[in-house]
Amino acid sequence: MFSHVTVGADDLTQAAAFYDAVLGEIGMRQRAVEPDGGPDARCWVRPDAPYPRFYVYRPFDGAPARGGNGAMLAFVAPSRAAVDAAHAQGLLHGGTDDGAPGLRAQYAPDYYGAYLRDPSGNKIHIVHRPALWDDLIERSPR
Numbered sequence: 001m002f003s004h005v006t007v008g009a010d011d012l013t014q015a016a017a018f019y020d021a022v023l024g025e026i027g028m029r030q031r032a033v034e035p036d037g038g039p040d041a042r043c044w045v046r047p048d049a050p051y052p053r054f055y056v057y058r059p060f061d062g063a064p065a066r067g068g069n070g071a072m073l074a075f076v077a078p079s080r081a082a083v084d085a086a087h088a089q090g091l092l093h094g095g096t097d098d099g100a101p102g103l104r105a106q107y108a109p110d111y112y113g114a115y116l117r118d119p120s121g122n123k124i125h126i127v128h129r130p131a132l133w134d135d136l137i138e139r140s141p142r
Contacts, residue, residue: 101113
């Protein structure tokens, strides 16, 4: 299990608007980031669990942010409708389509997902599989 995952962005206001819209559709919310002397950042979590966390930071080295070639983050959605809504919100908030919502039977018969690039070029995937969602909810701390 991951503690957290981080991507870079040069414009945190734009990144926050994008991720608030996309991740809000799958039940994640932005939380405060404690000052630690590091670069400016934003953070998202599920309301029922403090971890794992997803962060967007200004790059520590001061160089421009860029998406990793071959890197992708996948977020679990509660339903196909949430995948559709997250993808649509991403497009409305500065993201670009990297694969429209739909079944991906090459992965599994019930695998439904969509792919986006955030405004900084980071690739994200929103996926719904009923068993995966049920397992995530069952294992969440109460």
